[in-house]
Amino acid sequence: MMTRTARGHTARPLKAGRAEIAAYVLVQLAAAVRVFLPLLLPSAYVAAVMLSAVLWSAAFAVFVVAYFPILTRPRLDGQPG
Numbered sequence: 298m299m300t301r302t303a304r305g306h307t308a309r310p311l312k313a314g315r316a317e318i319a320a321y322v323l324v325q326l327a328a329a330v331r332v333f334l335p336l337l338l339p340s341a342y343v344a345a346v347m348l349s350a351v352l353w354s355a356a357f358a359v360f361v362v363a364y365f366p367i368l369t370r371p372r373l374d375g376q377p378g
Contacts, residue, residue: 328349
Protein backbone atom coordinates (compact mmCIF):
# COMPACT_ATOMS: atom_id res chain seq x y z
CA MET A 298 0.00 0.00 0.00
CA MET A 299 2.80 2.42 0.82
CA THR A 300 4.45 1.91 -2.56
CA ARG A 301 1.25 2.36 -4.55
CA THR A 302 0.22 5.43 -2.57
CA ALA A 303 3.67 7.01 -2.84
CA ARG A 304 3.75 6.46 -6.59
CA GLY A 305 0.21 7.72 -7.13
CA HIS A 306 0.62 10.85 -5.03
CA THR A 307 3.87 11.76 -6.79
CA ALA A 308 2.45 11.22 -10.31
CA ARG A 309 4.69 8.26 -11.03
CA PRO A 310 3.61 5.16 -12.97
CA LEU A 311 1.91 2.51 -10.84
CA LYS A 312 4.35 -0.20 -11.89
CA ALA A 313 6.41 -2.18 -9.40
CA GLY A 314 10.12 -2.21 -10.09
CA ARG A 315 12.89 -4.38 -8.69
CA ALA A 316 13.01 -2.61 -5.33
CA GLU A 317 9.27 -2.95 -4.80
CA ILE A 318 9.28 -6.62 -5.74
CA ALA A 319 12.23 -7.26 -3.41
CA ALA A 320 10.42 -5.52 -0.54
CA TYR A 321 7.20 -7.45 -1.23
CA VAL A 322 9.08 -10.77 -1.26
CA LEU A 323 10.89 -9.93 1.98
CA VAL A 324 7.62 -9.06 3.73
CA GLN A 325 6.02 -12.30 2.54
CA LEU A 326 9.04 -14.29 3.72
CA ALA A 327 8.88 -12.54 7.09
CA ALA A 328 5.22 -13.49 7.46
CA ALA A 329 5.83 -17.09 6.40
CA VAL A 330 8.76 -17.48 8.80
CA ARG A 331 6.77 -15.90 11.65
CA VAL A 332 3.79 -18.21 11.13
CA PHE A 333 5.21 -21.51 9.92
CA LEU A 334 8.63 -21.90 11.54
CA PRO A 335 7.20 -21.99 15.09
CA LEU A 336 4.66 -24.57 13.93
CA LEU A 337 7.38 -26.78 12.49
CA LEU A 338 9.96 -26.15 15.23
CA PRO A 339 8.29 -24.90 18.42
CA SER A 340 11.66 -24.77 20.18
CA ALA A 341 12.84 -22.20 17.61
CA TYR A 342 10.09 -19.69 18.41
CA VAL A 343 12.39 -16.86 19.48
CA ALA A 344 14.68 -17.46 16.50
CA ALA A 345 11.67 -17.39 14.18
CA VAL A 346 10.47 -14.08 15.59
CA MET A 347 13.98 -12.62 15.32
CA LEU A 348 14.43 -13.84 11.74
CA SER A 349 11.02 -12.49 10.84
CA ALA A 350 11.97 -9.12 12.34
CA VAL A 351 15.21 -9.05 10.36
CA LEU A 352 13.37 -9.85 7.12
CA TRP A 353 10.74 -7.18 7.78
CA SER A 354 13.45 -4.65 8.65
CA ALA A 355 15.26 -5.47 5.41
CA ALA A 356 12.03 -4.89 3.48
CA PHE A 357 11.55 -1.53 5.17
CA ALA A 358 15.17 -0.58 4.46
CA VAL A 359 14.64 -1.36 0.76
CA PHE A 360 11.52 0.82 0.82
CA VAL A 361 13.33 3.73 2.50
CA VAL A 362 16.29 3.60 0.10
CA ALA A 363 14.03 3.38 -2.96
CA TYR A 364 11.36 5.85 -1.88
CA PHE A 365 13.24 8.58 -0.01
CA PRO A 366 14.23 10.25 -3.29
CA ILE A 367 10.70 9.87 -4.66
CA LEU A 368 9.06 11.33 -1.56
CA THR A 369 11.47 14.25 -1.18
CA ARG A 370 11.32 15.53 -4.76
CA PRO A 371 8.56 17.41 -6.59
CA ARG A 372 5.78 15.54 -8.37
CA LEU A 373 6.58 14.53 -11.95
CA ASP A 374 3.57 16.39 -13.33
CA GLY A 375 4.57 19.68 -11.69
CA GLN A 376 1.37 19.98 -9.65
CA PRO A 377 1.62 20.98 -6.00
CA GLY A 378 1.59 18.28 -3.39
